[in-house]
Amino acid sequence: MWRRARAGYGYLRRFSTVVRRRSEDEGDWLYSSEWWGSDSDDGHTVLRSTSGKGNGVVSVVAYHSSRPNRMHWSGMERWLQKRCEEVHPGYGDGGKLRILGYQWRVLRFNEVTRQSTAKVLATYHDNMPGVVYLMQQPRCLAVPYVKSMISAGLTTIASCNFDIISALQGKKNMHILCIGHGGGSLPLFLASQIQGATVHIVEIDPLVISASIRAMGFPACSLKTQSGDQAVSKPETIDEIMWKGIHERICLYEADAEEFIVNSTNIYDMIFVDAYDGDDIFPHKLWRPDSTFLKAMSNRLHPKHGTVVVNLHSDSDVLNLDTVPSPLEHILPMGKYVSQVCRAYKDVLVGREGSGLAFTVAVPWVCNTSLVVCRGFDKDSEYFNRDFVINTLISKSLELEHVMDFPFSCLEYIKRGFILV
Numbered sequence: 001m002w003r004r005a006r007a008g009y010g011y012l013r014r015f016s017t018v019v020r021r022r023s024e025d026e027g028d029w030l031y032s033s034e035w036w037g038s039d040s041d042d043g044h045t046v047l048r049s050t051s052g053k054g055n056g057v058v059s060v061v062a063y064h065s066s067r068p069n070r071m072h073w074s075g076m077e078r079w080l081q082k083r084c085e086e087v088h089p090g091y092g093d094g095g096k097l098r099i100l101g102y103q104w105r106v107l108r109f110n111e112v113t114r115q116s117t118a119k120v121l122a123t124y125h126d127n128m129p130g131v132v133y134l135m136q137q138p139r140c141l142a143v144p145y146v147k148s149m150i151s152a153g154l155t156t157i158a159s160c161n162f163d164i165i166s167a168l169q170g171k172k173n174m175h176i177l178c179i180g181h182g183g184g185s186l187p188l189f190l191a192s193q194i195q196g197a198t199v200h201i202v203e204i205d206p207l208v209i210s211a212s213i214r215a216m217g218f219p220a221c222s223l224k225t226q227s228g229d230q231a232v233s234k235p236e237t238i239d240e241i242m243w244k245g246i247h248e249r250i251c252l253y254e255a256d257a258e259e260f261i262v263n264s265t266n267i268y269d270m271i272f273v274d275a276y277d278g279d280d281i282f283p284h285k286l287w288r289p290d291s292t293f294l295k296a297m298s299n300r301l302h303p304k305h306g307t308v309v310v311n312l313h314s315d316s317d318v319l320n321l322d323t324v325p326s327p328l329e330h331i332l333p334m335g336k337y338v339s340q341v342c343r344a345y346k347d348v349l350v351g352r353e354g355s356g357l358a359f360t361v362a363v364p365w366v367c368n369t370s371l372v373v374c375r376g377f378d379k380d381s382e383y384f385n386r387d388f389v390i391n392t393l394i395s396k397s398l399e400l401e402h403v404m405d406f407p408f409s410c411l412e413y414i415k416r417g418f419i420l421v
Helices: 009-016 029-036 070-087 144-158 164-168 185-193 206-215 237-243 257-263 292-300 326-331 335-349 386-404
Strands: 044-050 057-064 097-109 113-125 128-136 174-179 197-203 250-254 270-273 307-313 357-362 368-374
Touching: 029 057, 029 097, 044 206, 057 206, 070 097, 070 237, 097 206, 113 185, 128 237, 144 164, 144 185, 144 270, 144 307, 144 368, 144 386, 164 386, 174 185, 174 257, 185 197, 185 250, 197 257, 206 250, 257 292, 292 335, 307 335, 335 357, 335 368
Parallel strands: 174 197, 174 270, 197 250, 270 307
Antiparallel strands: 044 057, 057 097, 097 113, 113 128, 307 368, 357 368
8 A cells, every 4th residue: 555755746746856767667657647637536446345354445446557568569469379279279269369458457455545556458359359368467566665665675685695596597495475465466566577586465455355356457367265166167268378477476364363373384485564543653563663463474584584575655755754744654655663563573573782773764656665674684794784785776776677677677666765773
């Protein structure tokens, strides 16, 4: 969940001129006007229902997408046809999969807060023109805080002697847990980019899960029962065509995060936490230092390189404050708790003097902060200080960005507002 920064347009314009733009990044902030919407709300609602789990009114709003334009659709159609021939030779003889178009789909809580944004491809088969299939585009990340969590998290674990290159190539297993699902863009990106990754997702609200699958193009075949069995007995042909090699490594569970992690026996290399309710609140039980959740997370996190990334709502200016002025508190209800959340995660997961570190980075353009807590960072070095940490991360980010062929710059999301906790 996220909110736009209150900085004026002039500031944003000046800031953006120094940022290296990548024209191939369809989720660049440059296109935010398409999926942010205006006061007149120029999008159209494709799903709307009331949550029974505290998220209020959950809706998905569709907006026009200018990219990729029609001249590039044929390339995707060729890819789909090739995949058809690989997975199911002869599928739909006499016809092909065609592109109907692309849209931005925005998941909202209580009509206001943009909880998640995804670019969705709509396709159909010549033989069944009335049936439309949705496919979320995994490499297109629009929301800046998701890019920040991925950049800071992967850069950090790669700096801790974890062989992430082997994981990228599928030669090494990497176990990832995502607390909070939203539209599913973060876990889908990780599973599609890291061939060795197995991604578990925990979402308490069945309506959010349904919205991501029905309206945001998340693979339905990834949904699992409480016992871990596949909720759908057999993936549909179109699921295997669009998601082959990805959906097998994603496990989406409808469960309470605390109960899930207490009962889990898995050891996770990385844990991403992005759990906000309809009132824009990060539940206290997920960050109190004496909480069952944090203690159980500590047991489930890899002892040598385990890395946790948490999405927090707050301007960097209030990171070290325990209280904030009431106007800011009204806009960012979690703002006054940010420093407490940071301390709790650091103390429980790495200890006050333990091996490891915690830091925060401010997310460009929006009022979010990414907290990273890592067990494997070498604090015994005589050169250990803020400059040593940030220089190590910068060096690794450039390497990672090149190897993973990111559509965006990792460096952009780790250099701004860096603070050691």
